[in-house]
Amino acid sequence: MTQIFTGLVEEMGEVISVARGEKSLKIKIKCKKVLEGAKIGDSIATNGTCLTAVELGDNYFTADCMFETVKRTNLKRLKSGSKVNLEKSLTLATPLGGHLVTGDVDCEGKIISIKQEGIAKIYEISVEPRLMKYVVxxxxxxxxxxxxxxxxxxxxxxxxxxxxxxxEMITLGYKRIGDYINVETDLIGKYVERLLHFDNSKEEKKKKGIDEKFLFENGFF
Incomplete structure (x- = not known):
């Protein structure tokens, strides 16, 4: 079943260990809040990546990462002591204070500038050009x-x-120019694009089945 998140980080966890396999990772993460009520098999967004908890302890969980996850996200860059954003998946009792997030990372972005502007910091992050159509x-x-x-x-x-x-509350605030960050663009934008560009012609041809035109085109007349 597809899990949904809100994008509201519950806590920053700390990587205890990273075991690197052949095109895979096993990550052990120290945390507290996301473990409340958690069960093995639950989904926990880790730096925005939907991971399944395969082991739970009093102050940690462990998750496996397959090759697609390793290839597409910054989890491959983690090491012992790294900080990660954590969020449990959305339930019907969870306030939707952010926006709908799938935990399926589109790409890694790279921080190209950080500028102070009054009390705030402005972070500029490179994003693959193919994804910019979802940005407004x-x-x-x-x-x-x-x-x-x-x-x-x-x-x-x-x-x-x-x-x-x-x-202070999320990893981006501790990153520097040149660091990588996971990027997931807007889910609704992706569905709108799919609907606008979907080609029904092939489906319509399938529904027509065998008719006089089909028989003629295939040499039966």
Whole structure:
């Protein structure tokens, strides 16, 4: 079953260990809040990546990462001591304070500038050009699992603004120029694009089945 998140980070966990296999990872993460009521098999967004808890302890969980996850996300860059954003999946009792986040990371972005602007810091992050069609000013974007507002964008980058409190609560506030961050673009934008460009012609041809035209075109007349 598909899991949904809100992009509201519950806590920052700390990586205890990373075991690297052949095109896979096993990550053990120290945490507290996301373990409340958690069961083996539950989904926990880790830097915005939907992972399944395969082992639970009093102050940690362990998750396996397959090759697609390793290839597409910054989890491959983690090491012991790394900080990660954590969020449990959405339930019917969870307030939707951010936006709908799937935990399926689109790509890694790279921080290309950090500027102080009053009390806030403006982070500019490069994003693969193919994903920029889902970006709108004042729209939402998920960075390492945190739902943030886009304040500006170019053909190849987006900018977000963090107040001091947010800088302390999520990984982006501790990153530097050149660091990588997981990017998930807006889910609704993807569905709108799919609907606008979907080609029904092939499906309609399938529904027609065998008729006089079909028999003629295939040499039966």
């Amino acid at each position: 000013e004042k729209g939402r974007i998920t960075l390492d699992g945190a739902s943030l507002t886009i304040v500006d964008f170019t053909k190849e980058s987006i900018s977000v603004s963090l107040i001091p409190h947010t800088q």
